[in-house]
Amino acid sequence: MTTAPRYLRRGPLRAWLAPGVDLEHTIAADGDPDHLLTRPDCRIVKLQRKVVVGRVESAGAALWVKRYAVFAWRVALASLGRTSPAFGAWVGARVLAAHGFATPEPVAAIEFRRAGLLRRSFFITREVAGAVTADVRWQAILADRDARRRRAARRALARALGELFRRLHAAGLYHNDLKDVNVLVDGPPAAPHLVLLDLERVRALGRVGRRRRVKNLVQLARTLGRQATATDRARFLRAYLGGTGTRAERRAWAAAVARRARRKDRGRRRAPAPGAGPTVTCTIVCQDEEAHMVPCLESVAWCDEIVVVDGGSRDRTAALARRLTDRVLTNRWPGYR
Known part of the structure; x- marks a missing residue:
């Protein structure tokens, strides 16, 4: 039995398959994951113009299917000679795994092309049993009525997130969208285990500069950070700096993150007033x-x-x-x- 991923090309279909994965048995007879997403038992959790995400049972396992649409001609033309998002996620998962970071287990990356133009692509992973996104875990922690257990869980998750960001940047890896919903959390509250999502956004840069580092910290600060206290944020930053930073250094980083976050908030489009847009x-x-x-x-x-x-x-x-x-x-x- 092969232990290496297998590359398959069949007409317009191109696919990377994990060891032991049979395309016809796991996906569909013609290998098209759209069959999974349109099954009655598929639970669609994201339905957007660019991306569709669904959970479905197949071949005795729970799978997550992410579909990347080619929503405009400019996107199709730009795909010539470029890696599809699904293949990018496949590479991102392998790069992260090689550096010791956890991701959902990849099952397949599949793309369809015609005359070299990308039509659509899919990244399929196995479900991480019991895991929830970081924002959901944080809300569960805040809802815990046991004050001592709640404080310990907050401290553990803040430190775990800080260590995750530090290790990523120290390894020269950059994730372009490190907000709370792109980090899964499983394990006990006092010892959380973190798993990265949105793997097509991962880049191996060799060195992550200060601008990108601040950007990642701002992404978390503008999502999970809004629900955290100053103490939670300080714990995160202390873990991110590896416990070696001085108080002045921590204050400088905190100020840089706060400034960038304020600029992002000012540039954010205002939400339309009630009744200003169509109701779906x-x-x-x-x-x-x-x-x-x-x-x-x-x-x-x-x-x-x-x-x-x-x-x-x-x-x-x-x-x-x-x-x-x-x-x-x-x-x-x-x-x-």
């Missing part, structure tokens, strides 16, 4: 769909409004729908069989 409404007409109701509604949770029209279900379809939206209407359809 999803209407679902269904009957006897108990098995599919919850994952269906979770996949459209990003909509402003969800309306479910039930045709007179004889199962728990309507009851399950009411857990996720209060707009559940009943319009019996006697012709249904």
